[in-house]
Amino acid sequence: MAMEVRRRVPPPHGSAPRRQQATGGEGQRVRVQAGDALPLPIRHTNLIFSALFAASLVYLMRRWREKIRSSTPLHVVSLAEIFAICGLVASLIYLLSFFGIAFVQSVVSNSDDEEDFIIDSRHGQARAPPPPAPAAPCALLGSPAAAPEKMPEEDEEIVAAVVAGKIPSYVLETRLGDCRRAAGIRREALRRITGREMDGLPLDGFDYASILGQCCELPVGFVQLPVGVAGPLLLDGRRLYVPMATTEGCLVASTNRGCKAIAESGGASSVVLKDGMTRAPAVRFPSARRAAELKAFLEDPANFDTLAMVFNRSSRFGRLQGVKCAIAGRNLYMRFSCSTGDAMGMNMVSKGVQNVLDYLQADFPDMDVISISVTKWRSTIN
Incomplete structure (x- = not known):
């Protein structure tokens, strides 16, 4: 041998x-x-x-x-x-x-x-060892053609467990290893819990494995949207075609007429004036005087370098651009604006603002943070 x-x-x-x-x-x-x-x-x-x-x-x-x-x-x-x-x-x-x-x-x-x-x-x-057998389809993908009209008995047991709360709905993909099957079980459990049918929401014909852990959790179906195209749009010397997914009538047609008017008039040019992400925390003080003291501290140019150093240490790309404040009684509304590079930067801005709030808490121990909001904005001229 x-x-x-x-x-x-x-x-x-x-x-x-x-x-x-x-x-x-x-x-x-x-x-x-x-x-x-x-x-x-x-x-x-x-x-x-x-x-x-x-x-x-x-x-x-x-x-x-x-x-x-x-x-x-x-x-x-x-x-x-x-x-x-x-x-x-x-x-x-x-x-x-x-x-x-x-x-x-x-x-x-x-x-x-x-x-x-x-x-x-x-x-x-x-x-070399013998070549492997042809790869089977991805185990996470269910075959829409093979979807049974009547749910199997084992799936009935899983649906009953989900309805009873014994199995969390979010673990179906992990336990079953079949995203299509998990979506079907979740959909049936939702129908039994709410008593509402979802006939207008298609289930088959979508790659549920492609969104697993990516962009949508707990899927029960998908939505089809018609996509139109507007253009050409002559912008900065380039001819661009703009795809638009919408169900609003005349939206693509009116946009297309606008693109045609811009192109026939010689095209458009754009300039970015400012690009950044803002985070706006609101704090409350025992008195309006204390709120005014913090406003003066934040808007003092002599303190900007210190605030920027505290803010910027949370990220390699987030950089503090400025702080604006507004007082309403005992409440102080701060708006931190910063550049975030190519990223949207919500997380890096949140960490930077949190660093600044922790730094301010040492000098303003009576400050109480009551809310935080975030906005991505870009100012352009066309």
């Missing part, structure tokens, strides 16, 4: 990963382990070094306790103690290195991003 040993090498770029499978018939695949080179079976070797480690440790602890009781210097060691120290160090090195190698090897062997090559002991040549 031929002995085949697999050697793992990185797969070529773009190749599909394959899982390891047992091979029968002509050859037998054997995975080379870290302890294969040892003269004894690996379980015996592990037992010997584990016993040596424990025995050496117990002996040394007892000897050192006796030395402490008898006031004997610890650095004065006998021959037996020297052997015990050597055994302790050797067993410790073996256990750490062996189990460390085994752990790394287990991680590497379980990786799906590697390819198997088989070495045939009869010929001494490496050969």
Whole structure:
């Protein structure tokens, strides 16, 4: 019988990963382990070094306790103690290195991003394993054509559990592994809970796996929107066609006439005057005087560098542009504007404003934050 040993090498770029499978018939695949080179079976070797480690440790602890009781210097060691120290160090090195190698090897062997090559002991040549079977469709995708008209019995049980609250609706995709099936079960559970039909909302014909963890949670269907095109729009010397998804009549037609008028008049040019994200927290003080003191502090140009330093440390791209304030009684409304680079920047602005509020809290401990709002704006001239 031929002995085949697999050697793992990185797969070529773009190749599909394959899982390891047992091979029968002509050859037998054997995975080379870290302890294969040892003269004894690996379980015996592990037992010997584990016993040596424990025995050496117990002996040394007892000897050192006796030395402490008898006031004997610890650095004065006998021959037996020297052997015990050597055994302790050797067993410790073996256990750490062996189990460390085994752990790394287990991680590497379980990786799906590697390819198997088989070495045939009869010929001494490496050969690639047989090509894999054609890939099956994604397990997360359900076949719309195969959707049964009547829900299977196992799905009925899941629907009943969702309605009863025993199974959270948001875990259906994870537990079932089928996004289409999860959407159907969630849709049926919603129908039973609300008593309302959703006949006008299509379910089949959409790739629910493509939105999993991306842009929509708890899907129960999808909406179709007609898409029209307006143009060409001559903007900044470029002819652009603008797709518009809408159900409003005459919207695309009127936009198209506007694009035509702009093009026939020589086109339009645009200039960005200012682009930024604003976050507007509102705070409350015990008195209007305290609110006015904070307003003066924030709008003082001498304090802007300090505020900007506190704000900018939350992100590499968010940069504070300015702060404007307005007082209404004991309430102070602040508006922080900042640049966010190419990102929308809602999170980076929120973190920066929170840093500033924490910084202000030290000098204004009586400040109470009551609300925060965010707006993305861009000022342009066409």
